[in-house]
């Protein structure tokens with residue numbers, strides 16, 4: 065694929081006064097600037113409802129960059145130069161008239177910096193605004209690509225269910241084409257996720273084992289130690305199934321289970337991910353209680369601190385049945401994976417902030433050496449997505465001394481051991497990809513819809529059958545105990561990653 069190297073660029077951020085822009089977007093753009101990865105001629109226009117002057121916006125973003133940028137040792141002069149490239153425009157995005165004004169500002173800004181064609185529009189607003197912003201930009205002539213590219217970055221969630229995601233896609237396609245839309249799933253911007261492709265398809269040793277003949281089960285966990293924070297209002301209408309599983313976890317499933325792509329072209333890779341999601345065995349509504357466990361955190365004390373239960377969080381209904389934890393068992397109906405159970409779970413207020421994929425290999429055909437639980441497998445390959453990105457292989461060795469006592473040991477690779485290499489943040493990587501026109505790591509319309517289609521029976525069952533339980537779990541634990549019951553096999557459980565408390569973000573593997 066031929067990547068573009070644009071000579072000029074204007075980035076317009078809708079929702080620039082919000083949390084995402086401050087914590088992630090501006091620090092990521094600044095990182096690109098520091099590494100000379102932005103075009104020479106560039107400008108950033110932030111918009112929001114808040115009344116902010118340019119100076120106030122610049123100060124706010126300067127503070128954000130100082131607090132959240134992953135690049136330390138900022139040269140003060142670089143930061144000052146960068147800040148001067150930011151402007152702020154107060155606008156109500158629901159008013160069509162305000163887009164003509166925005167267009168004028170963009171033209172003016174373009175003249176000042178010599179950027180006359182390429183625009184990226186980043187939608188960091190509440191999701192219900194994505195459609196109207198795109199329509200209004202198109203009406204103002206800002207989606208027309210004759211003078212340069214016009215790319216639209218859309219944040220999750222992409223719809224609320226199958227129907228609303230279809231409507232969103234259809235309405236977006238009326239004004240912009242699919243290749244102008246970059247649906248951001250920041251999990252895919254993480255280095256280890258991309259490394260899955262390299263690990264699987266650049267090495268000869270894994271792929272022959274990567275199938276139903278050798279793999280017993282696959283487990284994907286994305287745990288957060290934080291609660292809903294200030295986003296209780298949003299979260300209570302979303303829940304873990306919509307907020308995490310429908311997008312991040314199914315995308316990770318796609319990358320883990322996909323066939324080798326014909327090439328590294330974006331469409332080639334995205335086709336393979338989509339095929340995996342198309343092959344997911346539908347969960348019948350009647351099987352939801354057996355295959356899906358939902359939970360909600362309750363109050364507890366963690367390291368001496370009293371933690372509120374979910375129903376006592378700000379913005380959350382006191383009788384809320386929204387899940388802060390969900391675990392699902394499913395199968396992929398294809399030749400590679402037929403019969404291999406996949407278990408995926410995600411939750412808030414768990415003991416650690418961790419995302420990992422665990423491949424459990426089958427046991428040896430005959431057990432020569434006695435072990436405590438014959439069901440246990442010696443071999444696990446653990447792909448750590450965050451934090452402490454890396455890969456860990458577990459296997460059995462002989463304990464020194466008499467007899468044949470087994471010890472399960474680790475072969476552990478940490479990305480951070482590549483000392484000269486800084487791992488770019490996911491947003492940094494993904495924003496750079498948008499600039500270059502590389503859509504590989506962005507979710508495609510059909511894949512999003514297929515993912516919604518898969519979880520639809522779960523959503524339906526939860527609405528139609530109030531007797532399906534929401535299990536409580538104390539904040540700071542690995543979710544409801546009941547979630548262990550969906551794992552097939554006597555004595556088998558989820559993996560419980562243990563975070564080392566030495567504070568450097570490394571794991572201590574037991």
Ligand SMILES: NC(=O)c1ccc[n+]([C@@H]2O[C@H](COP(=O)([O-])OP(=O)(O)OC[C@H]3O[C@@H](n4cnc5c(N)ncnc54)[C@H](OP(=O)(O)O)[C@@H]3O)[C@@H](O)[C@H]2O)c1
Pocket residue numbers: 078079080081082083084085111112113114115155156157158187188189190191219220221
């Ligand atoms: N924060 C995260 O870590 C995160 C992670 C993943 C995805 N997302 C997604 O990113 C988007 C933004 O999230 P956020 O956490 O940054 O939300 P937020 O802090 O509530 O910010 C929302 C932004 O939208 C602006 N806005 C709201 N109504 C507007 C209107 N009528 N006209 C113009 N601007 C308006 C707000 O402006 P004012 O504040 O000036 O009113 C603010 O700048 C959401 O879609 C969210 O789902 C966020």
